[in-house]
Amino acid sequence: MTDITKEAMMPPRSFLSQDAIQVFYRLLAAFLICAVLAVLSDSFLSLGNILNVLRQASLTFFIASGLTLVVLTAGLDLSVGANVALSACIAGTVIHKTGSPALGILAGLACGGLVGLLNGVMVTALRIPSFIATYGMLWVLNGLTYWYMAGETLHGFPAGFRQIGSGYLFGLPIPVYLLLVFLGIGTLFAQRTIWGQEIYAIGANPVAARLSGIPVARRLLLVYAVSGTMAGLASIIFLSRLNSAEADIGESLTLPAIAAVLIGGTSLFGGVGTVFGTFIGALILTLVLNGMNLLSVSANWQPLVTGIIVILAVWLDMKTRRRTS
Amino acid sequence: MSDALAIEVTSPVPLLELRGISKEFPGVKALDDVSFAIFPGEVHMLLGENGAGKSSLMKVLCGAYRADAGEFYHEGKKVAIASTADAQKLGIAVIFQEFSLVPYLDIAQNIFLGREPKGRIPGTIDRRGILAAAKRVLDTIGFDIDPSTTVDKLGVAQQQMVEIAKAISQNARILVMDEPTAALSDRETELLFALIARLKADGVSIVYISHRMAEVFALGDRITVLRDGRRIDGVRPADVTPDQLVRMMVGRNVDMTYPRNFADKPGELLLEVKGLSSSTGISDINIEVRRGEIVGLCGLVGSGRSEVARAIFGADPTSAGEIIFDGKSMSGEPDLAARRGIALIPESRKSEGLALLRSVSDNLVVSALRKLFPSGLFDQRAAQRASDCLIRQLRIATPSARQTVGLLSGGNQQKVVIGKWLAAGSKLFIFDEPTRGIDIGAKSEIFALIDRLVAEGAAALMISSEQVEICHVCDRAYVMREGRIAGHLTRNELTEENIVRLGMHHA
Numbered sequence: 051m052t053d054i055t056k057e058a059m060m061p062p063r064s065f066l067s068q069d070a071i072q073v074f075y076r077l078l079a080a081f082l083i084c085a086v087l088a089v090l091s092d093s094f095l096s097l098g099n100i101l102n103v104l105r106q107a108s109l110t111f112f113i114a115s116g117l118t119l120v121v122l123t124a125g126l127d128l129s130v131g132a133n134v135a136l137s138a139c140i141a142g143t144v145i146h147k148t149g150s151p152a153l154g155i156l157a158g159l160a161c162g163g164l165v166g167l168l169n170g171v172m173v174t175a176l177r178i179p180s181f182i183a184t185y186g187m188l189w190v191l192n193g194l195t196y197w198y199m200a201g202e203t204l205h206g207f208p209a210g211f212r213q214i215g216s217g218y219l220f221g222l223p224i225p226v227y228l229l230l231v232f233l234g235i236g237t238l239f240a241q242r243t244i245w246g247q248e249i250y251a252i253g254a255n256p257v258a259a260r261l262s263g264i265p266v267a268r269r270l271l272l273v274y275a276v277s278g279t280m281a282g283l284a285s286i287i288f289l290s291r292l293n294s295a296e297a298d299i300g301e302s303l304t305l306p307a308i309a310a311v312l313i314g315g316t317s318l319f320g321g322v323g324t325v326f327g328t329f330i331g332a333l334i335l336t337l338v339l340n341g342m343n344l345l346s347v348s349a350n351w352q353p354l355v356t357g358i359i360v361i362l363a364v365w366l367d368m369k370t371r372r373r374t375s
Numbered sequence: 376m377s378d379a380l381a382i383e384v385t386s387p388v389p390l391l392e393l394r395g396i397s398k399e400f401p402g403v404k405a406l407d408d409v410s411f412a413i414f415p416g417e418v419h420m421l422l423g424e425n426g427a428g429k430s431s432l433m434k435v436l437c438g439a440y441r442a443d444a445g446e447f448y449h450e451g452k453k454v455a456i457a458s459t460a461d462a463q464k465l466g467i468a469v470i471f472q473e474f475s476l477v478p479y480l481d482i483a484q485n486i487f488l489g490r491e492p493k494g495r496i497p498g499t500i501d502r503r504g505i506l507a508a509a510k511r512v513l514d515t516i517g518f519d520i521d522p523s524t525t526v527d528k529l530g531v532a533q534q535q536m537v538e539i540a541k542a543i544s545q546n547a548r549i550l551v552m553d554e555p556t557a558a559l560s561d562r563e564t565e566l567l568f569a570l571i572a573r574l575k576a577d578g579v580s581i582v583y584i585s586h587r588m589a590e591v592f593a594l595g596d597r598i599t600v601l602r603d604g605r606r607i608d609g610v611r612p613a614d615v616t617p618d619q620l621v622r623m624m625v626g627r628n629v630d631m632t633y634p635r636n637f638a639d640k641p642g643e644l645l646l647e648v649k650g651l652s653s654s655t656g657i658s659d660i661n662i663e664v665r666r667g668e669i670v671g672l673c674g675l676v677g678s679g680r681s682e683v684a685r686a687i688f689g690a691d692p693t694s695a696g697e698i699i700f701d702g703k704s705m706s707g708e709p710d711l712a713a714r715r716g717i718a719l720i721p722e723s724r725k726s727e728g729l730a731l732l733r734s735v736s737d738n739l740v741v742s743a744l745r746k747l748f749p750s751g752l753f754d755q756r757a758a759q760r761a762s763d764c765l766i767r768q769l770r771i772a773t774p775s776a777r778q779t780v781g782l783l784s785g786g787n788q789q790k791v792v793i794g795k796w797l798a799a800g801s802k803l804f805i806f807d808e809p810t811r812g813i814d815i816g817a818k819s820e821i822f823a824l825i826d827r828l829v830a831e832g833a834a835a836l837m838i839s840s841e842q843v844e845i846c847h848v849c850d851r852a853y854v855m856r857e858g859r860i861a862g863h864l865t866r867n868e869l870t871e872e873n874i875v876r877l878g879m880h881h882a
């Protein structure tokens with residue numbers, strides 16, 4: 051029994067989609083934060099600082115963009131940070147051993163992608179809930195990385211390779227170009243391909259998706275592999291920027307990436323969210339932390355503030371969405 | 376029943392009267408000047424198609440909605456129903472289709488939830504008192520069960536009894552029941568009817584919403600028909616025929632015989648199932664479906680009908696046998712079956728057929744993505760154009776293709792599920808209870824649609840518990856019993872008696 055009243059209470063969707071409205075709110079929030087910081091701090095609006103914010107945001111975004119696809123399917127990938135660490139160490143080793151940055155990049159991407167694929171196999175073939183599968187993978191990867199590195203640090207890479215993370219092109223840091231490229235690819239993939247549509251459908255109702263003829267297992271494999279590959283990409287940029295690799299570089303990466311996804315409006319229940327939203331989420335997170343640095347707020351406050359932003363963002367998201375659906 | 380009528384005639388003051396109730400939501404008048412009287416000890420049937428305003432009226436009655444206009448009179452005195460507390464004070468209780476019981480508490484705790492008798496130590500509950508009180512309430516409705524049984528161990532019918540007990544314990548004088556027999560077996564329905572008679576005798580009035588004609592005439596003292604938010608008529612069962620009621624509900628003549636253009640000669644073989652077995656409890660299933668045919672799959676609930684459908688579609692793994700579709704052997708996941716041209720319209724639309732939070736358009740194109748966008752590039756506008764086409768073709772009532780599908784009525788949601796397979800160009804449509812929870816008007820539309828599909832060369836395998844529907848619509852039917860095909864009925868043999876006879880155990 052459905053009633054006419056419910057149908058009536060929901061006005062026909064306006065020309066702006068729900069997603070567009072949610073992205074708009076977030077852009078507004080990012081601008082407000084910028085305005086406040088511009089008033090409070092003289093150095094915020096300096097070119098150097100803005101480029102710095104963008105570069106920082108791009109590192110979070112690379113990991114978070116792949117993660118967004120996983121979260122869109124109502125899954126979670128907790129292994130991304132650990133994946134970055136292992137991929138960076140392997141890429142670094144390959145570069146040291148062969149002297150070829152290209153081979154190193156390939157090894158890093160392959161390692162990341164393979165880990166993601168393994169996550170996908172655990173989730174689809176073994177039917178382990180993604181939260182648990184990737185949590186286990188986090189430990190496995192940490193264990194492998196610590197064993198492999200045995201306390202060593204890889205240091206010193208060819209100058210050409212280091213350009214990826216710290217070089218500039220026409221006045222902009224190279225990671226910012228990569229950010230734009232992958233923001234474009236991610237958005238096109240999610241919004242303008244049939245695989246993207248299928249991913250949304252899987253997240254919205256996995257049973258109905260399977261019974262609608264969507265190859266759910268194959269799409270999930272793809273999504274986890276993409277998430278892993280993006281972690282691999284992030285590992286290359288880290289390696290290049292830090293000019294060194296240690297076993298513990300991934301530990302502080304996973305939670306901020308999840309925060310960016312959530313602040314960006316992607317629902318942990320799946321089916322709702324955008325890659326562009328995640329970009330703004332990463333931007334908001336970076337802006338706030340940058341602002342705290344500029345205003346000389348102790349770094350000890352950063353986790354607390356991050357937590358509050360995540361809760362606030364998700365709460366506002368639920369509130370604004372509930373009103374219309 | 377004549378006694379009840381006599382009481383009603385001699386007591387002109389209604390227990391509760393609604394005068395000129397209106398309720399508007401942006402864009403739609405859900406209730407438009409509805410007047411409605413409930414007399415003591417009567418069963419008042421409330422009829423109407425989905426979307427006619429029954430639910431809104433029910434929600435106004437129980438205080439969940441506040442009427443925009445209109446007045447309420449309780450035993451002749453003007454009252455206000457502005458909140459659920461007001462309604463409760465007037466003795467109005469609603470038994471919704473989805474129960475509001477807490478599964479892990481016992482019956483007694485559920486009956487007195489939030490009103491538990493206090494124990495001697497502050498903050499505790501008088502456990503013995505609550506059990507005794509619950510027992511007394513259960514006795515008044517003749518429900519013989521241990522009140523310390525947890526609710527999750529109860530069947531649907533028993534949970535309904537607990538809901539009724541809860542209402543009675545709150546001194547309800549008016550019970551509003553929303554399709555109470557929808558999920559009950561015949562035996563449980565009889566028990567419920569006996570309870571209703573008992574409540575009536577105690578002077579409790581019952582507002583009873585139903586889609587089943589038989590109940591309306593078996594139980595009702597009076598009938599109020601709603602359509603498009605307006606009260607169409609109030610009649611007594613003795614004065615009307617079922618056909619007249621249907622006309623009042625629909626506002627036009629509805630052919631209840633579901634006309635079907637039977638083909639002279641069945642087409643080529645489309646689906647051949649040979650010795651199919653699976654771990655879900657079906658074994659040695661042999662089925663043939665030809666183009667142009669609607670083949671019924673009947674049997675009792677639990678006889679394995681849905682399992683056969685799922686096995687053919689690849690949704691459950693098979694352990695033996697072969698599925699030959701369109702001349703080629705097939706085994707795999709649902710995506711393979713869908714690609715080859717099989718469509719499954721599952722029994723539970725909401726949980727298995729639709730992504731409720733996504734738009735009508737998203738749901739309509741989901742199975743046809745590859746067909747509509749062979750390059751792999753998705754175009755939202757093209758998807759919406761394709762959806763608009765289907766919306767017109769299937770006459771789906773929705774403000775736009777962008778409307779959230781969960782907000783449509785049951786019949787329109789079902790059309791969306793069928794529509795997604797039309798878009799995919801499927802050849803064999805497997806329907807699992809296609810008309811469950813759908814009102815009469817939408818039902819005949821859906822059958823007309825199926826008829827058109829098979830006339831154009833598709834085929835249908837239809838599972839239904841409504842034997843009348845099977846008999847009217849199908850070319851022939853298989854009857855299942857305990858996971859096996861118990862028999863096959865040709866068009867001439869297809870009668871309700873034969874279906875029941877084959878489907879019964881030890882027939």
